[in-house]
Amino acid sequence: xxxxxxxxxxxxxxxxxxxxxxxxxxxxxxxxxxxxxxxxxxxxxxxxxxxxxxxxxxxxxxxxxxxxxxxxxxxxxxxxxxxxxxxxxxxxxxxxxxxxxxxxxxxxxxxxxxxxxxxxxxxxxxxxxxxxxxxxxxxxxxxxxxxxxxxxxxxxxxxxxxxxxxxxxxxxx
Numbered sequence: 001x002x003x004x005x006x007x008x009x010x011x012x013x014x015x016x017x018x019x020x021x022x023x024x025x026x027x028x029x030x031x032x033x034x035x036x037x038x039x040x041x042x043x044x045x046x047x048x049x050x051x052x053x054x055x056x057x058x059x060x061x062x063x064x065x066x067x068x069x070x071x072x073x074x075x076x077x078x079x080x081x082x083x084x085x086x087x088x089x090x091x092x093x094x095x096x097x098x099x100x101x102x103x104x105x106x107x108x109x110x111x112x113x114x115x116x117x118x119x120x121x122x123x124x125x126x127x128x129x130x131x132x133x134x135x136x137x138x139x140x141x142x143x144x145x146x147x148x149x150x151x152x153x154x155x156x157x158x159x160x161x162x163x164x165x166x167x168x169x170x171x172x173x
Contacts, residue, residue, distance in 0.1 A: 013056050013063075016044035020064035020081075027077035028068075034077040038085040039151070041077075046089045046159060050167070061086045079121060084114035089155060111148050115141065 020041040027037025041064065048057040065086055068078035088110070095103050095110075119137060 009052050009056055012051070013048060013060050016048060017060050017063040017067070020044040020060065020086075021067045021071065024064070024068040024077045024081055025072055028072040028074040031074060031076070034074070035080060038077050038080040041081055042085040042089050043158070045086060046155075046162070049090055049093055050159070050163060057090045061090060076122075080118065083118050083121075084111065088114075092152070092155065107152060108148075111144075115144055 023037045023041040023044075027034040027041075044064065045057045045060050048060050065078065065082040068081060069075060072078050091110070092107075095106050097103075098106070119141070123137075
């Protein structure tokens with residue numbers, strides 16, 4: 001690979017990282033959008049997985065996560081991005097190369113570990129002074145378990161839409 005190609009890939013990664021930080025910043029400013037913007041920011045990693053692969057998606061994930069922790073006024077969107085939404089689209093490709101049942105088991109395990117870490121962090125770090133009833137956590141987990149397969153399906157459909165309909169219009173390669 002030539003230096004020109006490497007530079008192009010690095011510049012593209014930097015632009016996607018900056019876009020991811022801006023999206024997370026919007027989620028931090030408008031707290032209702034924090035989860036939505038973490039999901040949308042993860043699309044930047046999807047583009048890198050499809051177009052370049054290798055370490056570029058991980059580079060975007062790391063840069064976006066670190067910068068968002070440094071510059072965001074509210075850290076919830078950054079934490080959700082770092083703990084799940086940022087890396088999941090990157091590993092999704094590798095998980096789906098396995099048998100379907102094993103793939104879903106691994107996806108669920110990864111999601112549930114990330115969900116547990118998010119709940120523990122939110123309980124002990126973000127809301128240490130508030131005393132929420134335990135039922136809120138139970139309802140949140142139930143809703144998250146329902147939403148995860150829908151998120152995965154939507155992600156698959158969006159990836160297919162990009163590859164088959166939109167990709168040729170960008171002429172990235």
